[in-house]
Amino acid sequence: MQPAPRTLSVERLPIRDERDVVVVRSRVRELAETLGFDPFAAAAVTTAASELARNAWCHGHGGHAVLEQISDGTRKGIRAAFCDQGPGIADMRHALEGGSTGQSLGLGLSGSRRLVDDLAIETARPRGTAVTIVKWARY
Amino acid sequence: MQPAPRTLSVERLPIRDERDVVVVRSRVRELAETLGFDPFAAAAVTTAASELARNAWCHGHGGHAVLEQISDGTRKGIRAAFCDQGPGIADMRHALEGGSTGQSLGLGLSGSRRLVDDLAIETARPRGTAVTIVKWARY
Amino acid sequence: MRSGNPIPILRIKDTLLVTVEVDLHDRLAEAFQADMLATIERQGAAGLVIDISGLDIVDSYVARVLAETARMTSLMGAETVIVGMRPEVAATLVRMGYTMSGVRTALDVDAGLGLLSRGHGSSSA
Amino acid sequence: MRSGNPIPILRIKDTLLVTVEVDLHDRLAEAFQADMLATIERQGAAGLVIDISGLDIVDSYVARVLAETARMTSLMGAETVIVGMRPEVAATLVRMGYTMSGVRTALDVDAGLGLLSRGHGSSSA
């Protein structure tokens, strides 16, 4: 067991419409730059944030994101939670394996998981989903 | 929950043969033009109507379409139901994921769902299928 | 076979030009397909340009007939180019998940004729 | 249809050049797509180069819009080349499992224009 990482900063952003999705991803990119992420790690965490914020908006009928700068003593990183009050994820396994209930590719969740160091989902049908990701600055 | 949309007009057209399919799609196009749909949205709803009317004719042995102009207070749209007394859809999930029991592409149902804002299927084996779509005018 | 197909088929040098303007219902589409193939054989045409700029929708049935016609003429040794598909029709087909794979396309009749005269006989995928 | 798309579309000979620099949110992406297709039809363009070197991320939604646009223009008879994808964007898309299958790509605008001028009118994938 690693000790729980320490939170250096925390902020909360609304996700009510598609413009908010853009705001969330810009802010995640800024945090990645502040923490000295290399361009690949920055693109990875920003893209995952974009996917998850969009899911909270379009599958979860909106919600909010909680963005944190964290440290485990040796490294710094970003923890981001995307929370909504929507219907929850009915078939978690299907969703994580790249399945989709919509018209799109179903790469949001499965792809995001491949881009970050940790991805955890809490879903409570019939109400709400929270997806939390962690990405550490490399080296 | 959103309030149920209000119906502004309603009409019923038979679907007994392939010419009726053409009549239904012309009428849906007219409604789309009346409601000021842009060309992309008009083509989308007309194409979906064509697919579903053909299904009612060729898989459902004929039936009828109910076409409505609707409003939710801020936007106007089209609701169209395609009803038949045929055998019903045996494997709904397969059909919606693009499967076909015929020689064709199986894009009718799955494709239609991608073209409209809402698509709902009621099927009662051994008798009858009703597929209802909703498409709102954009902007 | 000609009866049942009201869509005129013109000849320009060794290419046939067909302009689809009526709303194709299923039986008409089949008659049209049969007529095009028979005309290609009878006239020994090397290419076929199907102009669909007059169609304001193309559903999966009509798309299938068009793609099949192209594959059939290709087996007969004549190449088909579908020209003039409208933006909203292209958008609708792609959004439905339809790809018309292997079908050659061009912006308009001129471009389609040009394509055929530059490279006859390329097989559709 | 033009309204809603703030992304300028330039014309170079018979090719359109679009440089995406703003962060595409969903509705903007759709307006942008509709506008490109309408412009191809109106101007009779034979090719489209979409320069995404200004995008620092491309998520699955934007990737889908780009790939769909390429397929749509292909059905209309115009070929699309996506140019300038940054290394970190390419790495991210591949890591997510996304394959822009059937989409032509080039390093930059010049290479994209070169690709189009060498082979117009290729079949849809």
Ligand SMILES: Nc1ncnc2c1ncn2[C@@H]1O[C@H](COP(=O)(O)OP(=O)(O)O)[C@@H](O)[C@H]1O
């Ligand atoms: N926040 C959420 N609330 C409810 N369902 C969700 C949420 N996020 C994802 N899902 C479900 O999981 C499926 C897979 O999601 P995702 O991988 O992002 O693919 P896509 O959004 O492209 O369908 C979605 O189709 C949806 O059914």
Ligand SMILES: Nc1ncnc2c1ncn2[C@@H]1O[C@H](COP(=O)(O)OP(=O)(O)O)[C@@H](O)[C@H]1O
């Ligand atoms: N109205 C209907 N009645 C009975 N079965 C239907 C009906 N509509 C669709 N289906 C079934 O669903 C399958 C998928 O339909 P669709 O996606 O339209 O593809 P296609 O008609 O090309 O087979 C059909 O093959 C058929 O078995």
